[in-house]
Amino acid sequence: MQSWLNEHRNVPVANQEQQLRSDPSFKRLPPGEQQRLVHQLHSVNQMPDEMRQRRIARAEMMERLSPQDRMRVNRSAREWTTLPADRQTVMKNAFRDLRSVPPDQRSIVLNSARYQGQFSPQERGILSDMLKVEPYEAPK
Numbered sequence: 001m002q003s004w005l006n007e008h009r010n011v012p013v014a015n016q017e018q019q020l021r022s023d024p025s026f027k028r029l030p031p032g033e034q035q036r037l038v039h040q041l042h043s044v045n046q047m048p049d050e051m052r053q054r055r056i057a058r059a060e061m062m063e064r065l066s067p068q069d070r071m072r073v074n075r076s077a078r079e080w081t082t083l084p085a086d087r088q089t090v091m092k093n094a095f096r097d098l099r100s101v102p103p104d105q106r107s108i109v110l111n112s113a114r115y116q117g118q119f120s121p122q123e124r125g126i127l128s129d130m131l132k133v134e135p136y137e138a139p140k
Contacts, residue, residue: 003063005044005056013045057135069132076129091123095130099137106131
């Protein structure tokens with residue numbers, strides 16, 4: 001879906017759904033999956049431009065992962081939701097900070113004494129997996 005959105009980003013929103021519904025690969029999907037994709041199309045189109053671009057970039061990065069790495073990212077996303085609320089908040093703040101670290105330096109920061117003292121190995125693993133599909137965001 002994200003690659004389709006990227007290819008059709010210059011198509012007026014009103015025409016995107018019509019083009020999606022006429023796409024042969026879309027027509028082969030079960031009705032429930034079709035409805036989910038149409039809903040996702042509307043949801044993405046209502047996002048502010050910067051948020052929409054980040055979501056598309058994240059999805060494209062996910063598509064480039066091996067199936068095994070994609071499963072690890074999905075597993076880590078599920079594990080994140082099982083953490084206590086206070087740990088989720090701390091992780092969210094760290095994740096936001098780590099987005100502004102260039103991707104090739106993120107593992108160095110995650111393995112620093114500061115992060116080792118603040119996060120368990122499981123939490124650092126979750127952050128590491130999730131950052132694999134998170135686009136770099138230059139500090140503002």
